Amino acid sequence: MATTHINTQEIPGRVFFTEGNNDLPKVVIKTARSTADLYLQGAQVTHFQKTGEPPVLWTSQLSRFETGTPIRGGIPVIFPWFGPREDMPSHGFARTQTWELREISQLPGGVVSLRLGLPDSAEAALLPAFKADLWITVGDTLAAELVVANTSPSDEFAFECCFHTYFHVGGIDAVSITGLQGVEYIDQCDKFARKIEAADRIRITQETDRIYLDTTGPVEIHDTKLGRRIRVDKTGSFSTVVWNPWAAKAQRMPDFGSDEYLEMVCVESGNINDNTITLPAGKSSCMKIELSTLPL
Ligand code: BG6
Secondary structure, eight states, X not given: OOOSEEESSOBTTTEEEEEOGGGOEEEEEEXXXXXXXXXXXXXXXXXXXXXXXXXXXXXXXXXXXOTTSOOSXXXXXXXXXXXXXXXXXXXXXXXXXXXXXXXXXXXXXXXXXXXXXXXXXXXXXXXXOEEEEEEEEESSSEEEEEEEEEXXXXXXXXXXXXXXXXXXXXXXXXXXXXXXXXOEEEETTTTTEEEEOOOSSBOOOSOEEEEEOSOOSXXXXXXXXXXXXXXXXXXXXXXXXXXEOHHHHHHHOTTSOTTGGGGEEEEEEEEOGGGOEEEXXXXXXXXXXXXXXXXX
């Protein structure tokens, strides 16, 4: 695609650098059709909203915006592992590192694209040599693309990754999720039992924490209260996680309001567990999501 402007500077009227909550560096993006906020910590988009519509993403009112602490909401980038790992941070280290802003492009139609790179770190040095880049593209839709290259001359690099997307919904009782019927999942709320999704429309009525495997199709969140569907299209992602902590778990989380589970759901696109990616030396992989909203 032709670019008309490439740099890492602000673009008047489009891209601004500012201090976000607790003075953490934040990039504000305004396009003809939408607005978005991105924190350099975690390269985390915390806000995306189309003009005249409610926000697409959800971020907790109680999120701690502290250096080295995950932000609760938006699109945390989970890499290079998903879930707990002994003596290492849960969900990997990418979500707490301050990423480097490497490029800002203005595309036709007023669309803005940012490229960020994961910096070197002590944690990364324990793994085979790799490079991780993230593209965030803001326009009528919001796209995120994670490109991981194994730069080692000889070693394989096995990793998990996930866009842990928190969606804003009008009310969890007004929501159903489609696109996963017939898919095998690991039920993390039932001793990691493997099950097959029976529902055409998944409804969330209790704590839900499922890793769907070998699934590449789009998923839609139907929201009768907001009168819209949020659609998640993806490529290079073979797993989908559906998560809502519900009341008791929300109470136990210091950065999650006790009633906030009623207005969010996570539909996460990744490569997890059976779908772990193993990159041969010199190879790279790409995972992309595109989030759009449609009428019901
Ligand atoms: C989900 C996991 O992706 O993330 C859940 O499936 C986990 O098990 C949730 O509780 C939140 O994790 P964290 O580390 O951000 O509190």
